[in-house]
Amino acid sequence: MTSTVKKDEAHVVFRGVDKTYDGKTMVVRDLDLHVERGEFFTLLGPSGSGKTTCLMMLAGFEASTSGEITIDGRPVHNLPPRKRGIGMVFQNYALFPNMTVGQNLSFPLEVRGIPASDRAERVRRTLAMVRLEGMENRRPGELSGGQQQRVAIARALVFEPSLVLMDEPLGALDRRLREELQFEIRNIQQELGLTVVYVTHDQQEAMAMSTRVAVFHRGQVQQIATPEVLYEEPEREFVARFIGDNNILRGHVLSADEGQCIVDTPGGEVKAFPVYRCRPGEKVALAIRPERVGLAQPRTYSNEFEVDLRDILFVGDHLRMRVKVCGNSNFIIKLPNIAGHGAVLKGDRVRIGWGIMDCRALPDEE
């Protein structure tokens, strides 16, 4: 494989890829992706959004309906899965129950004709990498879920592929184990300089692990960006709602300038930052992060409203409040638990506010 690498090409490229299983519904639509060498690239989206389908097309188990997929600059549509040299970690491990852990790992080496003496050493080394030293003779059925997942990862790495695909590898594990393995996978990826294409529907996992994330919705990519950009600068309403918490206010544009627009909402005018060229009269969705809203003295913020505190919840490190503002009766405010906030009580009338840059005007998708 390595002999044909074109350095200027991205490691994996999807160009205008469509996929339909039944000829009617498009499961993936007009997909463009460029995954750079050494990147930890995550496909994130709700269930049924087409993530696994993309992975299967890349691995060679499904054919794209149209468009082109290249690995190392070479189109792969005629290449069977076994010749793509991709390590793959399946959603439910897919360990071979009739083989021991050691045999599972040496299987890809055997079919590549690697001599037995080398195999044992490589199996041992790879098991050590996932911290399962000496587990060679166990059966997959005798391992815990976390251990099985480690074996599955080791098996996908043992033949030293440069590209590894993982389909919700941590989906079946409990939270603590998941976080532990997130670190480990990330460390291994960086140590070996792997290109990883990772699938998850857990946005926190995607944010924690990825170099870049592609957010999927109904088979279409909404936005491809680093976790920070996705969080701070969502470009689509779906992304704003899917990544972290966002309060959404809806209204019509009254006037729009470069860098600022005024939006008419049921509760009054709101000044916002338009992420695209919106026109007066257009419907927009305003996204405001709960932690960017503050309790205000008059004239601290560009947008300020007097509201009744409908609920207040003590969550330890922060306070969570619910108010009705600008037509959204479920507007959440998150305040850090610092001295001074203890004074407000449920039912109090308070003044809240947020800045222009913390209020992004996005195309309304409702």
Add this chain to the structure above:
Amino acid sequence: MAQSLRGARIRAAALTLPLVIFITVTFFVPLGSMLTRSFHSPQVADALPRTLALLEDWDGQSGPQEETFRTLGEEFRSLAKQRKLGGVATRINRLESGMRSTILKTARKLRRDQPESWREAMVAADEAWGEAGTWRALRRAGERFTLQHYLNALDLDRDDAGRIVTQPPERRIYLPLLWRTLVVSLAITVICLVLGYPVAYLIANSSPARSNLLLLLVLLPFWTSLLVRTTSWIVLLQNQGVVNDLLVAIGILGDDGRIAMVYNMTGTLIAMTQILLPFMILPLFAVMRTVSPQHLRAASSLGATFRQGFLRVYWPQTLPGVAAGSLLVFILSIGYYITPALVGGRTGQLISNMIAYHMQQSLNWGLAAALGVILLATVGLFYFVYDRLVGIEGMRFS
């Protein structure tokens, strides 16, 4: 608490009682009585009690006492009056051929007159009475518990000195037949596996709708009677049958070169394979359904060809189904009766046809029972070997 639990358990056990009674009455009792017949035959002993009592002290070499001749003659006479002599003679005849006619002839001669010397009269009627071997056979036929049926069933016999010897090759019947039955059953099992495995794979890996349809097709033969299916094979395979006609019509065979595919072993093989195929497919399917299709994908993503993935990953996981299906088909075919009886002709008969023959035609139930026991033991042996090799509890039937 413990009491109510025990009550529930007793009630649950009571619910199975009708079945237990049914099985006992219709299965275990007849089976037991049949098995008993294989070594217990009191008929001759009950018919000739006094003679046999006298023969007990006899040295087995010289001619017996006059007293013994007289007693036997009188017992023959009274049996003839009760019209039981024919049955007794038949039984004795099974040990020593010729005895039936000897006995009946003698009894006819002795019917009226009261002889001076019974010995002379009987030897005059048939000189066999002068030979010690005849009396030894009589004594042996009078044993209540006997291994004779088993000796017969294993093609063994006793010589004049009472030692067990094998029958001369031309008189061996049952062991070659048992061997043939095993070989044929094995062949049917292998053919069913080869034919059934891909079908089961297809069913297990199709969409639910298609898999249901295929399963229905597999079960379809069960909707028609076994008799109908077997006889339709005759229609298909006979000399003037559909298959031969077709082969002649498209010119593969000449009209005088028609293949004999029925009333021989070929017929038995073809028809039994078709009839037993579902018993292979269903256990295979049951196991394949539980094998994740991901495994084959995983294998190919790891660089294996389909062949490698299949042999190393898929096939080993389906072994419990292979074992269950093979054992089922093998055991069913070892004891199969109706199909070979109808399409087997003379050369396509199996051991169970021989058992049926002794049950219905020759009326030698003791021998039929002994053959049945040997068949049962053979099946048990295979089950045991299987258990050692594969492990019965690891096997899945559904």
